[in-house]
Amino acid sequence: MKIRTLVRASVLAGAMAFGLGSAHAAEVEGPEVSWNLSTWGKPRAFTVGLEYIAEQLAAKTDGKFTLKIHYGEALSKARENLDGIRLGAFQAAQFCNFYHPGKNPAWMVLTMPFLPIGDLAVSVKVREALMAHPAFVADMANWNAMPYFSAVLPQYEFLGRGEPPASLADWQGKRVRAGGGIGLAMEKLGATRTTVPATEVYTGIERGTMDAASMPFTYAHAAYQLHEISDWFTANLSPGTSECATVLNKTAFEELPEQYRKLLMDLKPSAYEAQIAAYVDIDKKNLPMFKSNLTEVTYTEEQLDEFRKAAGKPVWDEWVAENSGDFDAQGLLDLIFSEAKKARQ
Missing domain, CATH: 3.40.190.170 (Bacterial extracellular solute-binding protein, family 7)
Known part of the structure; x- marks a missing residue:
């Protein structure tokens, strides 16, 4: 199974369930919003969760809320994504904590060796708890960013x-x-x-x-x-492992209508399931x-x-x-x- 098969299958299921492609109204109504996300490399297991979120945002809003993922450092160098978030150059970005320890000192805890997070389902719970911790939030606040989604890196x-x-x-x-x-x-x-x-x-x-x-x-x-x-x-x-996370520009997030903010958060559990499934699937190959x-x-x-x-x-x-x-x-x-x-x- 190709890496993105699960994502596309989920979107298709959602489309069938909610009547997308027909005359039915969007599940989540709202204004037109276009966001850009900066990352590096190319589509792969690492990005399946984000691809799922982007496709579901479009599907559930009938194309009104779009998140375009820019690969290959097209918008920013990987080490400079937090700088771009602070400048408002884009609304979302991925970063890896060990690329710049000084920018995210608290986040470096997830690079510590031999932590008990080898199980990916356990790892999701731990990382979500950490992203809500005041020290993690404060690190990102320095860049006008808010933690959003972990790539749940394997060992x-x-x-x-x-x-x-x-x-x-x-x-x-x-x-x-x-x-x-x-x-x-x-x-x-x-x-x-x-x-x-x-x-x-x-x-x-x-x-x-x-x-x-x-x-x-x-x-x-x-x-x-x-x-x-x-x-x-x-x-x-x-x-051990490390943390590569997606963060959102705080100002952009706060300017979203409430229903779009809720949708972004509601999509996370299913996106984590897609992310983990992609890692398991690619290991088999x-x-x-x-x-x-x-x-x-x-x-x-x-x-x-x-x-x-x-x-x-x-x-x-x-x-x-x-x-x-x-x-x-x-x-x-x-x-x-x-x-x-x-x-x-």
Whole structure:
């Protein structure tokens, strides 16, 4: 099944249910509003949730409320999307927290290694709770932005060239693309970390300026063709994840009629379902391909326990100590664990 099949099927079902394409009135009446959303790359699993929202907005308003997704950094560089939101250059944008830690310091908690959010349904609950936390809201308020929708990134793994890191000691000296807490965790293994946008990773590995790259497994590696220039992949290192979210310009949101604001929020649960389904679906295609063409690196439970002890709580504690004077860093970590536990009950 293609990545966007679920989205299109949902829109078709909605059209049938509400009589779209006929003379029936829109489900949500309102004025004509055109929004633009800035992102990078191309349509892929990462963007299915947004595509669902955009299509449903148009469907439920009979085309009165449109959200156009601009790919390929057509409106702004990925690292500058929050700047564009603050300037009002567009009404919505995606950003990744580790692209610019200084712009979103509280959001960096979601780069901490070994958080209990490997289950994507649990991850949605945790991320939604965090986006409502005052520290997250305050970070975005600095850019006249409001948190809206998480891409719910899966756990990261590495793809790389050269000798596979069969043991944790083999990471010593490797140059890796790993941001935030994941990067700090890899430094505990002796790796050298670098942070570049996803669009620059292929060139870095191809030219040998980095040995390996961590990305959400498996969709992102395949989306950026890293498997084409890699020799190996880690199957169960799972050092953590990060946060790439969609934010809305606060002024633009507040200027919407109430029914449009409500519609944006009401679409989120179904959009998250579409997002998760897209990741599951693409893994079914990518993982067999990786296994057939690349060396699979699997670590023992003893090796993983060693990694967690060295790069789990020690990295959390360092991050809390560094940020506790600016916001409730420990409270954010505690919230992750409490929300994850609640979501599993």
